Amino acid sequence: MDTERAPGYLDAIAGVPLSPATLSAWQSAATQAWSDPARMHHAGRASGLLLDSARASIANFLGVAPANVFFAGSGPDALRATISGIFTVRSGISPRILVGSVESMAVLGAANSLPGATVISLKLDRAASTGALDLGDLQSQLSLGAALACIQVANAEVGTRQPFTEALAACRTAGVPLVADATAVITHDHLPADFDVLVAPAKDWGGPPGVAIVVTNPNLRWRPEEAPDRGWIGGFPDIPAAVAAAVALEEAAPLWQLRAEANRSMIDRVRSELFSMNLLCAGDATGRLPHILTFIIEGAAGGALVTELDKRGIQVASGSACTADTRMPSHVLEAMGMPNDSSIRMSLPPDCSDATINLFLAELPEALAVVTE
DSSP states (O other): OOOOOOTEEOBGGGOOOOOHHHHHHHHHHHHHOOSOTTOOSHHHHHHHHHHHHHHHHHHHHHTSOGGGEEEESSHHHHHHHHHHHHHHHHTTTOSEEEEETTSOHHHHHHHHTSTTOEEEEEOBOTTTTSSOBOHHHHHHHHTTOOSEEEOOSBOTTTOBBOOHHHHHHHHHHHTOOEEEEOTTTTTTSOOOSSOSEEEEEGGGGTOOTTOEEEEEOTTOOOOOSSOOBTTEESSSOOHHHHHHHHHHHHHHTTTHHHHHHHHHHHHHHHHHHHHHTTOEEESOSSSBOTTEEEEEOOSSOHHHHHHHHHHTTEEOEESOTTOSOTTSOOHHHHHTTSOOSSEEEEEOOTTOOHHHHHHHHHHHHHHHHHHTO
């Protein structure tokens, strides 16, 4: 497996190469954990111990009990399991699911696929114009009853942090569990101190793409369609992926805050330069994830600029954060009332260098000139 990336790589949300230590852990686990961890024989117990160890390691970082950490094959799988699992328990109370309008396509898809569910789209705070939730609308909708609510910790496309603490308090007062998509937060910014359930993909912190975590409050009542097999939700456990995810998190833990602050300074610099070029940046300028920035271009398709920058050694993304198809407009920008057909998103790797930012800023004007001729 290639463990190198281009010097101009600015699409960390898409994933980063596994570090040598993480790759070694994955390979080692693959040679040991090939049996079903539910089996009582030696091979099964060996697999189970590795899975238990991975759960315990991640739980330690998060400050929760290992029993409250679960693995799934992907972020969408984890979100489907939690949303449907809570709805199964609470659909008799209300068929309504409250969902933020800038939630990921995985959340929107999971909520809208549930038979009998009525999905209510929560409004944004128009006064702020940042993509933040309108808390007044949330409280109004909670007063009408709900089976659950889905509100992200922060938006992985424009970076805006949601008023999560206030939203959780409102949901707790109403007795409504809250599913929190924490994509792009772990090892990039602080997690909420309290929550009902958090979901995050391991590639956020340098883990492999085929695994995500679900972290639950001990008081959460839910019933996944398929009972977790020793902490793995859905299908046969991919123990090497779980082990690699745990090792990647252990490796990232000591330095993540320093790297996040470095990323924040770099994004501040880029925002300033883009402003001087009369380019519009989306999202909150301060209450945001440190490593993410989306800006709007006019006169050309975002995909064309992605291609032009790629020729110059810079890799960024365009369109919705939930899809690699640059032809699909961003539902997040549309909900925010911003132009949504030509956007560029950069997401900095934790070890992004000033040289990479210098390269991006040096090449962007010429690349823009080429695609807007």
